[in-house]
Amino acid sequence: MRKYNKTLLTAAFIAAFGLAGCGSDGSDGADGADGVNGVDGTDGSDGANATLSVTTVEDAAEFTLTIAPTDIVVVGTDDFSFTFTATGEGTGGATMPFSGLEKVQLYVTSQSENTTDTGAPNIWTSHIYANDFVSDNAMYCTLTGTVTTRAGVEVEACTLVEDTANPGTYTGTWEHDGNAPTVLTDGDANDLVRVMLRAYNVVDADGTSISDKLLSTPIDFIPATGELAVSEKDSVSNAACIKCHSSLDGYADTDMRIANIDAHHNYQKVENCVACHNPAMAADEDYADFGYNISFNAMIHTLHAGEHIADSLTGEAAELFGEIAFPSALNECTTCHDNGTQWNDNVYEEACVSCHVDVDLDTGENHNGIVPSSDAVCSGCHGAGSLSPVEAHKVGLRDNVAEGLVFDFTSAVATATADPLVSTLTVTANVTLNGAAMPDGTDLSAYMTSTSRGFLIGNLSEDGAVTRGLGMSVLTDAVSLSGGVLTVAADFDASRLVGPIYVTAEVQVCAENDMIVMCTTDDDGNIEQLGVANSAPVKYFNLTDADAAEVISRFDDPARITVTEAKCNSCHGSLTYVKGTHGVTEFTQCMDCHNENTGSSGHPVQYKSVDADGNATWVTADDITFSQRDLFAVSHRFHSGLWDATRGDPAIYRDESGELHGYPAVETNCTECHNDGESLFADDGGLTSGKRAIKVSTTEELYISPVAEACRSCHAHSDAAALAHFKSNGATVEGTPDTTADLPVESCATCHAEGKTYGIDTVHSSVAH
Structure with missing residues (x-):
């Protein structure tokens, strides 16, 4: 572990010193003998243009590849060609043409209607797969028109040429027999096509290769018109991924890129992934032993369900996915699916069994014996009603019943007893259940997932520091429930029942069909409903002087807390899910245990x-x-x-x-949890x-x-x-x-x-x- 400590300490200093880089205006005139700026070496007439270009950048975010729909041939019988520009950040932060690219990679994928009864209504087709040209999953363009793949095989490539009169502008043409493999001869020009570009061998001023991938922003367009388009399949936004995985710094808000995905050293955008992870690639027999379907929708489901389905995973899936613990409730589909309702409306086997791995639709096992004749019939049961994904997965249920059980505290009073060392604390609260006053005589335990939870009460110092220890049970300490008013009371050391206190509650109850319901268990004793937290806004009382100025906890003071529940829930969905049987949704509930005066830790490292x-x-x-x-x-x-x-x-x-x-997330990204712009x-x-x-x-x-x-x-x-x-x-x-x-x-x-x-x-x- 000492090696780890020193490594992190060293990394901090590397980060501190390593961010001082700035844009370079390149090595103008590096060829020397060809004139001042070394472009054509004849009379320097083009040198003026060359001085406006850069040949290095210090960071991937300083490098931009741009391609327009009208500048590329992707379908039909026209000869392949495409034009793109490359820019980099120069001295002073100016955007300048980037000169000297020698190798790029082009990814082209079409989205077309699925005319079969299997799979999604619309499917992606990789052009190179459709043309049986499998070369590192995309076509290269180089200065020579050939390239050696990662497998060490030399294959044909398009020929890349930079416009000497316009540095940073490049064209690619196909100089081999036939047309380029990125062109679908019989493709439909009215289908949406997605294009992205990757550049290689870009270095900084010291000659060190830029570590992150240099990728263009993917463009979706209709070849027949050249108009930009929006994919019907993109039900997960980059922003949804970024909620947990962080975003790459340096890119505009309109070009958000995902920071921390290990696979392939990060392809940065959801739109990029389908260039390879599409049905054509998934059907390749080389992937049969992976243990998972490599098509994007199926793979992402299996990956994020990893820990939940680990016992059913085999091969590479077990190794790569088996420890992944999804930080939100796995059935909360909208944690990721934030862009439309396609995930609910389009029901087909590939998507479903990638999470429900124990279901065999060929035999009907774990599907009530039902063997569907094709994906087309799935919507008969799952298209609407209780078996639709949104209902069967109870999507949004916690939000829907956030006010299902509410404690509104109205008083807290300390009274003396016959023993001068002991006083009685009595707390009252208005209680509503499913929007109505809780009926007299209600057995609250029947609704609770754990009967050990109740009122959280403790002392406050004048500066809002918490000291726990006055908590009470809503069951065993209850005195009465009348007219929707719950009264609880318990005896404590009299020295504790003075001055300011806080009162909140931690009660988790069962929910079903947007209602709080009595809990039921299955044959194994597991509660069948979803556990949701009560609502109990913290209240403050002064047991010594009811008219004294209110003292609030530091956990409840926006000026003193640098994290919000919204930040946590952007990844976790609900703190209730994180804390299991605890009825926790707010820090004011967490503070009862987790404060500066609870001197203990039950967790070794x-x-x-x-x-x-x-x-x-x-x-x-x-x-x-x-x-x-x-x-x-x-x-x-x-x-x-x-x-x-x-x-x-x-x-x-x-x-x-x-x-x-x-x-x-990125390990060093404090704002993943702390509020943006917050001073710590x-x-x-x-x-x-x-x-x-x-x-x-x-x-x-x-x-x-x-x-x-x-x-x-x-x-x-x-x-x-x-x-x-x-x-x-x-x-x-x-x-x-x-x-x-x-x-x-x-x-x-x-x-x-x-x-x-x-x-x-x-x-x-x-x-x-």
Whole structure:
């Protein structure tokens, strides 16, 4: 694990120093003998044009490939040709022609109506597959008209020529027998065609190859008219993927690109994937042993369902997909399908069995014995009603019943008892069930997925710090339910029942058909309904002085919390799903357990070690310990793989070399969770939350500094040098706590605040290179 710590620390400094690159105006006149700018070497007459071009860029986002529908032949009998432009960022950020390309790759795919009874209503056809020209899944264009493929085979390519009079403008022609394989001779010119382009061998000013793929923005158009078009099949937007996978920096909002997809080192856009992952490629016998259908819709379903269907996966699918844990409810189709209702309206085998892998439609197994004659009949049962995807998958049900069970707290009062050391806390709440006052005598336990949950109550300091411990059960502590008003009461240490308190609730109940219903179980004892959280807006009361100014928790103060539930839910869909049987939807519910005064952590740090035979074991990193579970630390640790396997294999983990597995976003992209543009440091150099100490013991008053712990809970710096660095900057760290919460503010912000040379906004840049 020490190797991992040092690697991350080194990576941070590499990121800090590695972002200083700027655009280059290339190596004008590199040929020397041909004149000042080295274009034609005769009289330099073209040199003026050449000085306006660049031959290097510092980053993929500085390089742009552009092709217009009218500049390419894709169907019919005309000879193939296409024209495109390449631009790069020059000195001062100016956009300039990019000169010197020697190799590009062209992907052309048509979308046509499916005239068979099998598959989607519209299908993609890769032109090179239709023409039996399989060369790395696309056609190359080079200066010589030939190319050596990744398999080491020399094949024909189109011939690439740059316009010397207009640097950065290129044409490609086919100089071999027949027409280019990207042209469908019998293709329908009225079908939508998608074209994208990839460039190779582009370098920066130091001669280092640009690491990210250099791809054009895909264009969809109708060849017959040259007009741009919109695909009917694109039911998943790039924005939907970016919610979990992050976006590549440097690209315009209108050209959003996906940052963190491992496959093929990232093809950046959903539209790019179908150039290869289409029915023609999936039918290739070379993929029969993969264990999954390689056509895009089927593959993506199987991939994201990975952990849920791991026992049914074989071959490469088991190896690549078996550990993928979808961060939202798997049946919440709109997590990904955010662009139309095609996913619900078009029902066919390929899409369905890629998730429902235990269904065999040839035999009727796990399909009530029904063997459909073709995909055309599927809509007979699944086209509408309770068996349609939107209904059968309960899509949006949690949102639909968000106000199904509501606790509206109206009072909290402390009263003395005969014992001067004990007082009684009585809390009342108006309760509605499915929009109506809860009837007298309702047995709430019949609706609950777990009867251990109830009211979450605790003390607040004047600065909004939380101390839990006054919670009550909505069942065993209930006094009465009358007229829709629930009263609960319990005895506590009298010293706790003073001053400001918070009250909320954590109750998960069963939902079906947009209603809260009584729970039922199947033969295995599993609850059959979907678990949804109650609504319980946090309320604040002062047990000593009801007229005192209200004190609110830092978790409920927008000025002091840098994360919102909306950020979490953009990937998770609902915090209720994340927390299992907990009825949690808001941080004000999380705060009851996860705050700076809960000095405990039930999770050791473990990483996965795999031996030469592929056998995996979980190894505890004894030199990395945590003794607190504030929400920021738990979130950092879980999402950065510093978690344990004692409660089941974690979805996100580190291997013994320190590599992170299972986290879908760019690891250093803080804004994946934190609000965009949010400052994480306060003016005094402490955390924006106002938290200035964290308790690390349940039995003693022992505290550590929060800024260093915020960093450590993600990076897990544990070597002596890192800890010494924290201490030298005023931090009290894990292992050497202080006995007071009155700790000095660390000086971390001096170097690491936003805008500083080594600010977290710089060293944690989300650029995925």
